[in-house]
Amino acid sequence: MAEGEDLQRKDTRGADADLALVERVQAGDRRAFETLVRRHERRIFRTTLAVTGNEADAEEAMQDTFLKAFQHIGEFRGDARFSTWLTRIAINEGLQRTRRKREMVSLDDPEHPLEAALPRRTDEWASNPEQLCAAGEIKELVENAIRALPAPYRVVFVLRDVEQLSTEETSAAIGLSIPGVKSRLLRARLMLREALAPKFEQAPTLRKRLRRAGMTMQHMLQMGLDHIARRAERR
Amino acid sequence: MLSCKEVLANMSCYIDGDGSAELRSQLEKHVARCPRCWVVFDTTNKTLRIVTDCQPFEVPLEVSARLYTRLQGLLVGS
Numbered sequence: 001m002a003e004g005e006d007l008q009r010k011d012t013r014g015a016d017a018d019l020a021l022v023e024r025v026q027a028g029d030r031r032a033f034e035t036l037v038r039r040h041e042r043r044i045f046r047t048t049l050a051v052t053g054n055e056a057d058a059e060e061a062m063q064d065t066f067l068k069a070f071q072h073i074g075e076f077r078g079d080a081r082f083s084t085w086l087t088r089i090a091i092n093e094g095l096q097r098t099r100r101k102r103e104m105v106s107l108d109d110p111e112h113p114l115e116a117a118l119p120r121r122t123d124e125w126a127s128n129p130e131q132l133c134a135a136g137e138i139k140e141l142v143e144n145a146i147r148a149l150p151a152p153y154r155v156v157f158v159l160r161d162v163e164q165l166s167t168e169e170t171s172a173a174i175g176l177s178i179p180g181v182k183s184r185l186l187r188a189r190l191m192l193r194e195a196l197a198p199k200f201e202q203a204p205t206l207r208k209r210l211r212r213a214g215m216t217m218q219h220m221l222q223m224g225l226d227h228i229a230r231r232a233e234r235r
Numbered sequence: 236m237l238s239c240k241e242v243l244a245n246m247s248c249y250i251d252g253d254g255s256a257e258l259r260s261q262l263e264k265h266v267a268r269c270p271r272c273w274v275v276f277d278t279t280n281k282t283l284r285i286v287t288d289c290q291p292f293e294v295p296l297e298v299s300a301r302l303y304t305r306l307q308g309l310l311v312g313s
Contacts, residue, residue: 030310037306045294059298063305070309114244119275129281130288139289146291161286167251186247193275193282200281212270219268226236 014039018082025073033073037066040083043163044090050158051094053147057101061093068093080172087165087173091155117190121197124208129200145195149188156181157188237265242272246279 018039024032044065049058068089076085126132133141146154146162159170160181171181204212237245242265248254249262266272294302 034303034306034310037302041299041302042294045298046292049292055295055298059301062298063302066302066306067309070306114240118243119271122271122274124274125278125281130285135289138285139291142286142289143291146286158292161283162291182247186244189247189250189279189282190243190275192286193279196282196285197278200278215268215270219270222268223236223238 015081015083019078022073022076022078022082025070026076033070036069036082040086043083044086046158046162047087047090047155048094050146050155051091051151052098053151053154057097058094061090061097064093065090081169083165084169084172087159087169088175091173114187117187119190119194121194121201123197123201123204125197125200126202132200141196141199145192148195149191153184153188153191156184157192160185161189237261239265239269239272242266242269243275246276249276250280250283 018036021032021036021039025036041062044062045058048061048065049055052058052061065086069086076082080088130138146157149157155174156170156176159165159173160167165173167178167181167185170176171178174181176184242262245254245258245262249259254262266276
């Protein structure tokens with residue numbers, strides 16, 4: 001909880017600093033815009049990459065995002081956070097680029113039912129899976145797994161779990177309802193977990209397998225008894 | 236007790252620290268007894284930790300350099 005509050009305070013300080021810089025740019029200080037670019041360059045690149053799915057388009061969309069933000073900064077009134085306003089421009093720039101290339105990425109794809117994302121791999125992972133392979137190898141594995149997510153899920157995942165935007169900020173940036181953001185995030189997390197599992201799973205020992213089978217049987221029995229008790233109560 | 240499907244549907248909520256105390260307690264009870272859901276919770280948490288630690292998709296240096304070159308005219312034109 002304390003960590004969450006720290007993050008929130010840091011986030012608020014960041015938003016205040018952004019607003020002060022925006023006001024300087026609006027007053028004619030163009031150097032302040034460079035500071036804004038430095039502060040948001042990484043987030044905007046990740047956003048345009050999440051939308052377009054490739055580095056070349058992401059780069060162009062990022063450049064156009066900052067150019068457009070500079071041209072329209074006079075219209076920024078602080079109703080939303082600067083970072084949300086900028087992220088929204090980045091998403092539109094990314095989408096426009098895919099439309100121009102007729103690749104037509106849509107962020108409005110129909111929801112996958114939860115059944116489609118149900119976990120299939122359920123073996124335990126090592127307690128410190130990061131130590132199983134080199135940092136570079138993990139990074140490549142994670143980036144490939146995120147790239148492989150369908151665009152509507154990839155964008156939500158990157159904004160929420162990579163950029164650590166709140167559910168509300170993600171909802172405002174994409175123009176998607178809060179339940180929609182939550183539902184896509186759950187599916188994206190499950191899909192990513194499934195993609196990483198083959199690398200980090202550990203074959204269970206016979207003792208572990210037997211213990212787990214025993215626990216599963218006990219759990220199912222308990223669920224069955226609960227069900228019977230609920231039906232009896234209803235009668 | 237919640238079913239495995241209900242537990243899964245509320246997993247993100249739990250990970251993000253949302254949900255009522257009642258719901259959180261029900262999820263914890265289920266996960267403590269159900270090995271399958273325990274693995275899904277544990278490995279999803281590990282997935283998120285791995286993603287946070289590895290900081291994916293840094294801006295390549297040359298991409299960053301080209302951005303500042305393109306913005307240069309606009310910045311020094313003041």
